Amino acid sequence: MALVLNEEQRLLQDTSREFLSNHAPVSNLRALRDSRDSKGYSTELWQQMAELGWASIILPQEYGGLEFGFTGLGVVMEETGRTLTASPLLASAVIGASAILLGGNTSQKESLLPAIASGELTLALALEESHHHRPNRIATRAQVDGDNYIITGNKTFVLDGHSADRLLVVARTDGETRDTSGISLFLVDPDSEGLRRQRTSLMDSRNAANISFERVRVSREDIVGEPGQGWAVLEPTLDRARVALAAEMLGSALEAFERTVAYLKEREQFGVKIGSFQALQHRAAHMQSRIELCRSVVLQALTAVDETPEQLPLLASLAKTQLNELVKLVSNEAVQMHGGIGVTDELEIGFFLKRARATMQTFGDSGFHKDRYATLCGY
Amino acid sequence: MDSLEQFRTEVRQWLLDNCPESQRQPITPEEQYWGGRGGSFASDDARLWFERMRDKGWIVPEWPVAYGGAGLSEIEAKVIKEELKALGARMPLYGLGIWMLGPALLEYGNDAQKEQHLRAIVNGELRWAQGYSEPGAGSDLASLQCKAEDMGDHFLVNGSKIWTTAADRCDWIFCLVRTDSTVKKQEGISFLLIDLDDPGISVTPIELISGESEFCQTFFDNVRVPKENLVGELNKGWSVAKALLVHERKLMAEIGSDSPRQVVAPNAAARTYLEFDNGRISDAQLRSDLVDYDMEMHAIGLTHFRTFEERQAGVRSAAPLVMKYVGTEAEKTKSELLLAIMGSQGLGWEGQGFSDQEIDTVRLWATSKAMTIAGGSSEIQLNVIAKTVLGLPQGGGS
Numbered sequence: 156m157a158l159v160l161n162e163e164q165r166l167l168q169d170t171s172r173e174f175l176s177n178h179a180p181v182s183n184l185r186a187l188r189d190s191r192d193s194k195g196y197s198t199e200l201w202q203q204m205a206e207l208g209w210a211s212i213i214l215p216q217e218y219g220g221l222e223f224g225f226t227g228l229g230v231v232m233e234e235t236g237r238t239l240t241a242s243p244l245l246a247s248a249v250i251g252a253s254a255i256l257l258g259g260n261t262s263q264k265e266s267l268l269p270a271i272a273s274g275e276l277t278l279a280l281a282l283e284e285s286h287h288h289r290p291n292r293i294a295t296r297a298q299v300d301g302d303n304y305i306i307t308g309n310k311t312f313v314l315d316g317h318s319a320d321r322l323l324v325v326a327r328t329d330g331e332t333r334d335t336s337g338i339s340l341f342l343v344d345p346d347s348e349g350l351r352r353q354r355t356s357l358m359d360s361r362n363a364a365n366i367s368f369e370r371v372r373v374s375r376e377d378i379v380g381e382p383g384q385g386w387a388v389l390e391p392t393l394d395r396a397r398v399a400l401a402a403e404m405l406g407s408a409l410e411a412f413e414r415t416v417a418y419l420k421e422r423e424q425f426g427v428k429i430g431s432f433q434a435l436q437h438r439a440a441h442m443q444s445r446i447e448l449c450r451s452v453v454l455q456a457l458t459a460v461d462e463t464p465e466q467l468p469l470l471a472s473l474a475k476t477q478l479n480e481l482v483k484l485v486s487n488e489a490v491q492m493h494g495g496i497g498v499t500d501e502l503e504i505g506f507f508l509k510r511a512r513a514t515m516q517t518f519g520d521s522g523f524h525k526d527r528y529a530t531l532c533g534y
Numbered sequence: 535m536d537s538l539e540q541f542r543t544e545v546r547q548w549l550l551d552n553c554p555e556s557q558r559q560p561i562t563p564e565e566q567y568w569g570g571r572g573g574s575f576a577s578d579d580a581r582l583w584f585e586r587m588r589d590k591g592w593i594v595p596e597w598p599v600a601y602g603g604a605g606l607s608e609i610e611a612k613v614i615k616e617e618l619k620a621l622g623a624r625m626p627l628y629g630l631g632i633w634m635l636g637p638a639l640l641e642y643g644n645d646a647q648k649e650q651h652l653r654a655i656v657n658g659e660l661r662w663a664q665g666y667s668e669p670g671a672g673s674d675l676a677s678l679q680c681k682a683e684d685m686g687d688h689f690l691v692n693g694s695k696i697w698t699t700a701a702d703r704c705d706w707i708f709c710l711v712r713t714d715s716t717v718k719k720q721e722g723i724s725f726l727l728i729d730l731d732d733p734g735i736s737v738t739p740i741e742l743i744s745g746e747s748e749f750c751q752t753f754f755d756n757v758r759v760p761k762e763n764l765v766g767e768l769n770k771g772w773s774v775a776k777a778l779l780v781h782e783r784k785l786m787a788e789i790g791s792d793s794p795r796q797v798v799a800p801n802a803a804a805r806t807y808l809e810f811d812n813g814r815i816s817d818a819q820l821r822s823d824l825v826d827y828d829m830e831m832h833a834i835g836l837t838h839f840r841t842f843e844e845r846q847a848g849v850r851s852a853a854p855l856v857m858k859y860v861g862t863e864a865e866k867t868k869s870e871l872l873l874a875i876m877g878s879q880g881l882g883w884e885g886q887g888f889s890d891q892e893i894d895t896v897r898l899w900a901t902s903k904a905m906t907i908a909g910g911s912s913e914i915q916l917n918v919i920a921k922t923v924l925g926l927p928q929g930g931g932s
Contacts, residue, residue, distance in 0.1 A: 433929055
């Protein structure tokens with residue numbers, strides 16, 4: 156039963172929802188924003204999340220993992236989408252852990268995965284080099300120098316990049332800028348000489364960083380996967396990230412939608428509830444129908460990670476596109492249907508609107524994924 | 535091997551042994567067997583295939599054996615459906631009898647009605663029409679006026695029904711009729727079975743924008759209908775109708791994936807009609823529209839699968855209620871996309887210069903416009919979702 160939650164997952168959903176609504180409501184994100192928190196997330200909350208096993212949720216038990224798979228992760232991601240919870244869950248526990256799991260050697264797995272699983276070590280993927288997601292367009296160079304590599308280049312939109320303990324840097328050891336071959340992944344200490352991090356302040360009040368590498372020296376042992384074969388690790392890692400993010404986006408859309416429907420039942424104009432107006436009913440019902448399709452797509456994509464990885468590229472692009480469109484529709488309608496109060500900072504709907512835009516740009520906008528889906532379909 | 539896989543293996547073998555080769559080819563509308571007094575088989579193989587499936591009970595696998603089914607579970611029936619599809623096997627029998635009236639009789643009919651009608655439906659003896667809409671009662675179905683007066687030993691029916699599919703080729707009709715006009719409109723409706731050969735009935739075909747006349751208007755002028763033809767209780771016909779509408783909407787939602795008309799898929803049409811550049815469709819707009827459509831169908835297919843799994847697991851969700859809306863809207867999108875892909879070849883109406891398939895595609899484009907109107911228009915579907923799923927307050931006109 157891939158498309159229906161099992162008993163274990165329903166339990167996980169209940170406990171996640173209860174924990175997050177008590178410990179990480181949307182007001183926490185507002186507080187982080189208003190205090191211009193240096194980390195951008197609560198270390199204490201992250202520690203609690205790790206204690207619940209969320210930092211290790213996809214990892215095998217041999218590395219201290221909960222081994223719930225991506226269907227389990229999806230449940231938690233969806234709930235963190237409802238509360239817009241800022242944490243290293245995606246950047247470290249999903250992307251960092253997946254890259255090491257898929258590409259790391261035995262010693263990297265043994266030294267890094269238990270630390271990721273316990274939440275004490277956080278990773279961030281330094282990938283993008285332009286203002287659109289183009290994972291194969293890598294100009295950052297890593298040149299061999301004896302037993303070392305020397306990295307030079309610039310990265311942008313590195314999620315959790317300013318706060319992570321280690322960076323996973325995508326650099327080119329061979330080939331031309333758009334080749335998928337010749338790409339390598341490196342584990343880099345952010346305190347390395349020649350590395351500069353600049354935190355950026357985004358509309359969704361989360362973390363991202365611009366990072367520059369000026370002849371940063373990295374040991375040959377810190378390559379993840381085979382030199383020049385990084386694409387084989389990077390692509391499935393990105394698909395996992397897209398699917399996990401899609402689950403988060405589903406949760407955000409559900410929350411914004413439910414809040415909006417509740418408002419339609421409560422707000423009165425012209426002497427009646429505005430939810431009795433067909434002009435609003437049809438738009439709300441249309442959103443419900445899009446949500447139903449999106450739920451199926453997200454569940455199938457999560458299942459594909461665990462059970463049918465050969466279908467993952469197509470399903471990840473389907474899921475990311477559909478969820479991009481869903482959060483855009485729902486967040487815009489949520490603001491519009493709330494009317495004047497919808498454009499005030501006081502109402503939390505604005506946080507959903509802003510988070511939606513950030514997620515839409517993260518790991519591929521609809522244009523990117525529609526092109527990829529069409530290419531995979533052979534046209 | 536678990537028992538379901540065992541069952542699947544047996545089904546597959548039986549179909550291989552029993553489905554004639556000629557019945558594994560795509561079917562044309564002319565070759566479909568709809569049964570009834572005027573029905574005929576397109577070939578001896580079609581008859582053989584029908585008889586074998588009928589005797590096996592697999593035309594309606596979920597119905598009780600006593601009424602011509604095989605008494606199988608929903609999941610076993612799904613296995614049969616999947617194996618039929620995998621083999622490309624034709625449906626041996628089409629009709630509202632097996633799709634709609636049968637399930638309604640199983641739920642609401644009395645023993646005598648089940649005895650009289652269910653086997654006749656499976657045997658293809660009678661072809662059924664549906665009499666719901668009226669010229670003055672479309673989306674507002676419950677306002678119907680076709681009247682059945684209680685005359686003691688029979689009902690006297692007067693009025694007319696519209697959009698009665700193929701009523702000129704049907705034998706019987708199941709109708710919603712007004713039996714009480716003094717109460718709330720939904721509470722004075724009854725469900726009647728009427729023999730179309732009865733005196734006082736006349737049928738006129740309606741020509742559509744597709745050029746076809748598959749729908750009719752059916753007139754009732756002092757038609758005497760026996761009391762035993764009432765299904766369910768008097769004035770409780772609306773409940774029967776609602777149950778039937780669920781079947782109809784499910785059917786219409788599935789038509790996209792299981793169309794009896796063979797129309798080329800848009801991504802296959804693209805290979806015939808569009809220019810490619812380095813493996814990509816050169817026209818950026820059409821490529822984008824095509825991927826939108828393919829993704830939509832992918833999502834709809836997964837949602838059908840989810841609703842099935844949810845039923846098996848006893849989980850309720852809103853998904854089944856949105857499927858008619860999204861399925862029929864996607865079907866219209868598909869037709870528009872095909873025409874756009876075919877360009878001026880997608881304008882052919884008849885005669886030379888166009889293949890049969892091109893003409894069919896154009897005609898089906900016109901037909902597709904009815905899909906978001908019939909069986910509860912898209913607007914009605916949205917009303918239903920707003921009310922039953924979202925619990926929004928009743929407003930004017932909904």
